[in-house]
Amino acid sequence: MKFFAFHLMPYAALDPDYDKQHNTAWVTLPNSYYDPKIGHQLYNRYLDELEYCDALGFDGICVNEHHQNAYGLMPVPGVMAGALSRRTKNAKIAVLGRALPLLNNPLVVAEEFAMLDNITGGRLVAGFVRGIGAEYHSWGANPAESHDRFHEAHDLILQAWTQPGPSVFEGKYYHFQYVNCWPRPYQQPHPPIWIPSQGSRETIEWASHPSRKYTYLQTFSPVTALARYMGMYRESAEKYGYTATSEQVGWAVPTYVAETDEIARREAKPHIEFFLNKLLRMPQEMLLPPGYLSLSSMQGVMAAKRALSTGNQTLEDVVEKGVFLCGSPATLREKLERYQQEIGFGYLLPSIHFGTLPHELVKKSSELFATEVMPYFRARAATPARVAAG
Amino acid sequence: MTFRDSIETFNGCKTHLMRGGKGPPMLFLHGAAGARAWLPFMERLAQGFDLVVPEHPGFGRSDSPDWLDNVGDLAYFYLDVIETLGLSGVHLVGTSLGGWVAAEIAVRDCRDLKTLTLSAPAGIHVKGLSKGDTFLWSPEQMVRNLVHDPALAEKMLAQPVSDEQQFADMKNRLTMAKLTWQPRLYNPHLAKWLHRINVPTLILWGDDDKVIPPGYGPAFQKLIPGSRLDVIADCGHLPQVERMEEWTGKIASFIAEVAS
Numbered sequence: 001m002k003f004f005a006f007h008l009m010p011y012a013a014l015d016p017d018y019d020k021q022h023n024t025a026w027v028t029l030p031n032s033y034y035d036p037k038i039g040h041q042l043y044n045r046y047l048d049e050l051e052y053c054d055a056l057g058f059d060g061i062c063v064n065e066h067h068q069n070a071y072g073l074m075p076v077p078g079v080m081a082g083a084l085s086r087r088t089k090n091a092k093i094a095v096l097g098r099a100l101p102l103l104n105n106p107l108v109v110a111e112e113f114a115m116l117d118n119i120t121g122g123r124l125v126a127g128f129v130r131g132i133g134a135e136y137h138s139w140g141a142n143p144a145e146s147h148d149r150f151h152e153a154h155d156l157i158l159q160a161w162t163q164p165g166p167s168v169f170e171g172k173y174y175h176f177q178y179v180n181c182w183p184r185p186y187q188q189p190h191p192p193i194w195i196p197s198q199g200s201r202e203t204i205e206w207a208s209h210p211s212r213k214y215t216y217l218q219t220f221s222p223v224t225a226l227a228r229y230m231g232m233y234r235e236s237a238e239k240y241g242y243t244a245t246s247e248q249v250g251w252a253v254p255t256y257v258a259e260t261d262e263i264a265r266r267e268a269k270p271h272i273e274f275f276l277n278k279l280l281r282m283p284q285e286m287l288l289p290p291g292y293l294s295l296s297s298m299q300g301v302m303a304a305k306r307a308l309s310t311g312n313q314t315l316e317d318v319v320e321k322g323v324f325l326c327g328s329p330a331t332l333r334e335k336l337e338r339y340q341q342e343i344g345f346g347y348l349l350p351s352i353h354f355g356t357l358p359h360e361l362v363k364k365s366s367e368l369f370a371t372e373v374m375p376y377f378r379a380r381a382a383t384p385a386r387v388a389a390g
Numbered sequence: 391m392t393f394r395d396s397i398e399t400f401n402g403c404k405t406h407l408m409r410g411g412k413g414p415p416m417l418f419l420h421g422a423a424g425a426r427a428w429l430p431f432m433e434r435l436a437q438g439f440d441l442v443v444p445e446h447p448g449f450g451r452s453d454s455p456d457w458l459d460n461v462g463d464l465a466y467f468y469l470d471v472i473e474t475l476g477l478s479g480v481h482l483v484g485t486s487l488g489g490w491v492a493a494e495i496a497v498r499d500c501r502d503l504k505t506l507t508l509s510a511p512a513g514i515h516v517k518g519l520s521k522g523d524t525f526l527w528s529p530e531q532m533v534r535n536l537v538h539d540p541a542l543a544e545k546m547l548a549q550p551v552s553d554e555q556q557f558a559d560m561k562n563r564l565t566m567a568k569l570t571w572q573p574r575l576y577n578p579h580l581a582k583w584l585h586r587i588n589v590p591t592l593i594l595w596g597d598d599d600k601v602i603p604p605g606y607g608p609a610f611q612k613l614i615p616g617s618r619l620d621v622i623a624d625c626g627h628l629p630q631v632e633r634m635e636e637w638t639g640k641i642a643s644f645i646a647e648v649a650s
Contacts (some may be wrong), residue, residue, distance in 0.1 A: 143571065
């Protein structure tokens with residue numbers, strides 16, 4: 001198993017009483033709640049934390065993309081990846097954006113990722129997402145075109161990376177006479193591609209196609225959902241006539257480690273609950289604009305999400321559901337070993353920070369994770385794991 | 391009154407059609423909510439007209455054809471429908487989205503139209519005059535914002551919603567997003583060509599419309615030569631429901647006056 005430290009970089013100084021006047025931390029929350037002086041400190045602190053994870057020996061570090069919200073302050077993730085590319089030496093840098101359907105010209109992503117890949121000498125992992133529903137409200141992008149634009153933008157970027165330029169691209173949404181990406185990517189034929197998702201059959205069938213075999217990342221979901229979607233990936237691969245490796249599936253999950261379970265829960269509680277109840281807050285209409293999901297997926301997901309987002313959530317709820325990994329190193333080793341045996345993911349993306357978690361606790365938890373959890377799995381990694389059957 | 395409920399195929403698109411009444415032909419184009427049922431205002435219009443009520447491609451029981459990308463596609467579709475059904479001299483009536491479609495039809499070709507009625511139409515944008523963000527409204531906010539009278543909103547909210555209707559609502563919202571999300575509820579090129587409309591035109595608006603504010607009434611009126619604007623008091627975005635008698639009465643007397 002490989003370990004990638006993940007960061008959302010939220011506006012942790014958000015007034016917790018904002019929700020007395022506003023029903024969401026996204027799209028319509030006035031940016032007067034943002035103080036640039038605090039933001040300056042937060043950005044640099046968060047970058048320090050990811051750089052520290054490189055020094056601690058994480059296999060990779062991850063940045064993220066969300067727009068116009070207090071939940072994550074990386075609307076242009078390439079800026080963060082660029083800052084990290086020169087200060088880190090070993091860790092892969094995974095950009096888990098880019099939200100392709102939001103872009104008028106997706107060639108900008110082909111260029112941005114190729115630049116990062118060149119600067120880092122091939123340490124880039126290229127993420128492609130559709131963005132969450134709120135992005136379509138913030139950005140005015142049409143959610144009913146989201147799937148089609150995602151696929152077309154992906155094809156355009158891959159063409160820019162893999163076909164000798166200049167070449168012609170003729171799509172419905174994008175049409176270019178000269179696709180001719182300078183620089184070409186450092187990794188050939190192109191950087192590894194990861195597809196973070198909250199779970200959809202369409203995405204899994206697309207990502208697992210033999211022409212792609214992209215790494216599918218399940219983000220912020222109960223462990224039962226993780227098992228279901230990873231199983232779906234494996235079945236889809238079998239239908240295509242091959243067996244998926246564990247490297248093709250990963251799990252992104254907020255993670256906190258402390259000396260004991262009791263200390264971990266006590267220290268994490270206010271911060272994970274701020275994340276769940278303040279930063280994630282948004283109405284259904286914002287999360288799932290029409291067309292973002294197919295009509296059939298929409299019916300299923302609406303029921304599931306309603307269950308997940310009803311009322312205030314506590315640390316106990318999310319630990320119970322396996323949405324949050326929290327405990328002593330021994331507890332995390334035990335849980336991760338069990339989940340991995342049952343579900344068989346090759347990448348774990350612990351969110352080393354969440355909500356209002358202070359710097360000292362981020363450092364302590366990351367250190368414990370790197371010294372007491374990661375080595376246990378690395379020692380066991382003599383034989384490459386297969387995605388578990390059954 | 392009886393009406394005929396059928397599925398007709400135009401341009402390969404199976405289309406849900408309701409038709410009833412006697413008199414000159416009238417084509418009614420619905421708004422965002424579709425046209426699932428024969429409503430009281432249709433019954434009233436059918437007393438004086440041969441009323442044709444299709445559900446737009448992408449809505450309700452009609453197909454969602456691959457060719458449907460924008461409101462202009464619907465305009466050409468309906469020009470074909472008018473031709474296929476032989477609706478020469480038709481009175482064209484559209485509300486909200488349907489009003490936008492009707493205006494797009496009329497700028498393309500008025501030859502088969504006798505009159506045009508636009509009820510709280512979408513389709514243009516006036517700087518500084520914001521429309522309601524219907525895509526961010528919860529189902530309950532939607533109902534409250536659609537009408538002027540809170541008691542009517544309560545009555546509408548108390549109606550049970552069947553699974554079938556819930557699915558139709560989802561499908562309608564998806565097509566609404568496809569057609570109107572960006573630019574939101576308008577075509578930046580429509581205003582340039584509204585002067586081409588050369589049939590008598592009536593514009594109706596509720597004075598308390600929270601979806602498309604009544605300030606759009608004078609804007610349309612100025613852009614369509616010789617058009618008449620009539621504002622309905624104490625009324626929201628659905629005058630055909632909230633002020634049924636007044637709304638149908640205004641249309642009937644307008645047509646009697648200009649088309650006799």
